[in-house]
Amino acid sequence: xxxxxxxxxxxxxxxxxxxxxxxxxxxxxxxxxxxxxxxxxxxxxxxxxxxxxxxxxxxxxxxxxxxxxxxxxxxxxxxxxxxxxxxxxxxxxxxxxxxxxxxxxxxxxxxxxxxxxxxxxxxxxxxxxxxxxxxxxxxxxxxxxxxxxxxxxxxxxxxxxxxxxxxxxxxxxxxxxxxxxxxxxxxxxxxxxxxxxxxxxxxxxxxxxxxxxxxxxxxxxxxxxxxxxxxxxxxxxxxxxxxxxxxxxxxxxxxxxxxxxxxxxxxxxxxxxxxxxxxxxxxxxxxxxxxxxxxx
Amino acid sequence: xxxxxxxxxxxxxxxxxxxxxxxxxxxxxxxxxxxxxxxxxxxxxxxxxxxxxxxxxxxxxxxxxxxxxxxxxxxxxxxxxxxxxxxxxxxxxxxxxxxxxxxxxxxxxxxxxxxxxxxxxxxxxxxxxxxxxxxxxxxxxxxxxxxxxxxxxxxxxxxxxxxxxxxxxxxxxxxxxxxxxxxxxxxxxxxxxxxxxxxxxxxxxxxxxxxxxxxxxxxxxxxxxxxxxxxxxxxxxxxxxxxxxxxxxxxxxxxxxxxxxx
Ligand SMILES: Nc1ncnc2c1ncn2[C@@H]1O[C@H](COP(=O)(O)OP(=O)(O)OP(=O)(O)O)[C@@H](O)[C@H]1O
Ligand SMILES: [Mg+2]
Numbered sequence: 001x002x003x004x005x006x007x008x009x010x011x012x013x014x015x016x017x018x019x020x021x022x023x024x025x026x027x028x029x030x031x032x033x034x035x036x037x038x039x040x041x042x043x044x045x046x047x048x049x050x051x052x053x054x055x056x057x058x059x060x061x062x063x064x065x066x067x068x069x070x071x072x073x074x075x076x077x078x079x080x081x082x083x084x085x086x087x088x089x090x091x092x093x094x095x096x097x098x099x100x101x102x103x104x105x106x107x108x109x110x111x112x113x114x115x116x117x118x119x120x121x122x123x124x125x126x127x128x129x130x131x132x133x134x135x136x137x138x139x140x141x142x143x144x145x146x147x148x149x150x151x152x153x154x155x156x157x158x159x160x161x162x163x164x165x166x167x168x169x170x171x172x173x174x175x176x177x178x179x180x181x182x183x184x185x186x187x188x189x190x191x192x193x194x195x196x197x198x199x200x201x202x203x204x205x206x207x208x209x210x211x212x213x214x215x216x217x218x219x220x221x222x223x224x225x226x227x228x229x230x231x232x233x234x235x236x237x238x239x240x241x242x243x244x245x246x247x248x249x250x251x252x253x254x255x256x257x258x259x260x261x262x263x264x265x266x267x268x269x270x271x272x273x274x275x276x277x278x279x280x281x282x283x284x285x286x287x288x289x290x291x292x293x294x295x296x
Numbered sequence: 297x298x299x300x301x302x303x304x305x306x307x308x309x310x311x312x313x314x315x316x317x318x319x320x321x322x323x324x325x326x327x328x329x330x331x332x333x334x335x336x337x338x339x340x341x342x343x344x345x346x347x348x349x350x351x352x353x354x355x356x357x358x359x360x361x362x363x364x365x366x367x368x369x370x371x372x373x374x375x376x377x378x379x380x381x382x383x384x385x386x387x388x389x390x391x392x393x394x395x396x397x398x399x400x401x402x403x404x405x406x407x408x409x410x411x412x413x414x415x416x417x418x419x420x421x422x423x424x425x426x427x428x429x430x431x432x433x434x435x436x437x438x439x440x441x442x443x444x445x446x447x448x449x450x451x452x453x454x455x456x457x458x459x460x461x462x463x464x465x466x467x468x469x470x471x472x473x474x475x476x477x478x479x480x481x482x483x484x485x486x487x488x489x490x491x492x493x494x495x496x497x498x499x500x501x502x503x504x505x506x507x508x509x510x511x512x513x514x515x516x517x518x519x520x521x522x523x524x525x526x527x528x529x530x531x532x533x534x535x536x537x538x539x540x541x542x543x544x545x546x547x548x549x550x551x552x553x554x555x556x557x558x
Contacts, residue, residue, distance in 0.1 A: 180376030180405035
């Protein structure tokens, strides 16, 4: 029972981080019809800049700067590339983001080198215990921050002018344009939000129990991708649910790996994809999606 | 004043949809553009609203100006800012949004909060049913209500010129009559109207001036009441032809309106 509760708690926390990343995917896809494969590098960029800046600046300042700079990279990519190629096929835009991803990751990997770059968070490797159930302080904060950001996101999406413009534009771009809604602005804001959320997730994903900023964490963003797809790529609610499902599935599959050894060692790493495939077999457009990926 | 001069538009570089159209919408007037399927009515409005690009369409020559300023090459949002707002063919309301959110989407360009409030009040006064259904999903409205929402949404931007693309499409005669009255009222409140229609009866009733568009060219123009009395319009668009066979012949060449008796 203790193991179960602990896996549940850690799974929820991990899932909340996946949800942050997946929300970014989803909002970018809705606004600009781009499947962003560069989220891994954005995550790494956010974690890397924050860790580097924190060497000279107070941690809180470094965090805000790191998130801001990552959002800036998102904005830059949207303005310089995506916006100019508006109307190109979904495939070529997706491949474009893969290109940017490779460039960014290569450069960041070179800079990180063989160091182990630690995220100097004030809570370090502390662990919070509730009875016998333990979770690292980092993951506890992650869950809290993610919950607040997700709530803020949904409130903005539902009530703000930005949210209305975003949803109108996603439903019928031409009519939105006829109403004076600027598609470029909607898309730019989506990239800022998507990149910013990735940076926040990156910040926590490189903290305890993970051993620091290493290029490998960009693979984590790849796991948020099945989360977004199984929820339905064009559904923000789906991104949230998908993120939580993937986080929990991964946590349980790793925690109970001795019991499921017949599935092979390291099943926890592939479980996001297995879950995604199972869901897509039953519902090709994802749990809450309205469009199949093949039809976009 | 909105002026279109010798406008030529092609799609994909091949289909010539408008072949030198000239027309004007003087301030404070209702101008009707009649034409059958494929005459180029929607193309004309797309050119004014600067959304041809989304349809791989292009202005080959000619000009579109509003108060002397060229509209060609502007962004759609800039055209809205200048005061020309379109109600697209088929209503195209945002069905997943609520009625209120649809109206908000229409008023997105306006900065001034009090202007937005005033515009919203005007819309709710014109269409009380929209106020009643404020929080409901727009997709659940009836066809007539959806048309009212589409018009209300455009009014949220407080346009100087309202561009209407076949507002009578698919609506019952009684509702079409209501739409006509509403257009009249909107015009009375000071908004010019460019009304594209296949329903000549309603259009010629509310319009001051009218043009007939025939396969990309203006074939007739003039005072709406006078035009309504001419033989051609009587025969082709109002279904009062003296010779039924002749009317039928024109129908079969596809030159007339599909719902000319509506
Ligand atoms: N996106 C497009 N691509 C190619 N040709 C087009 C396109 N849109 C319209 N056309 C062509 O341009 C011509 C004018 O079309 P348009 O839609 O402007 O007519 P319309 O008068 O609005 O007709 P309707 O009454 O059916 O709405 C037609 O021959 C049509 O086939
Ligand atoms: Mg049309």
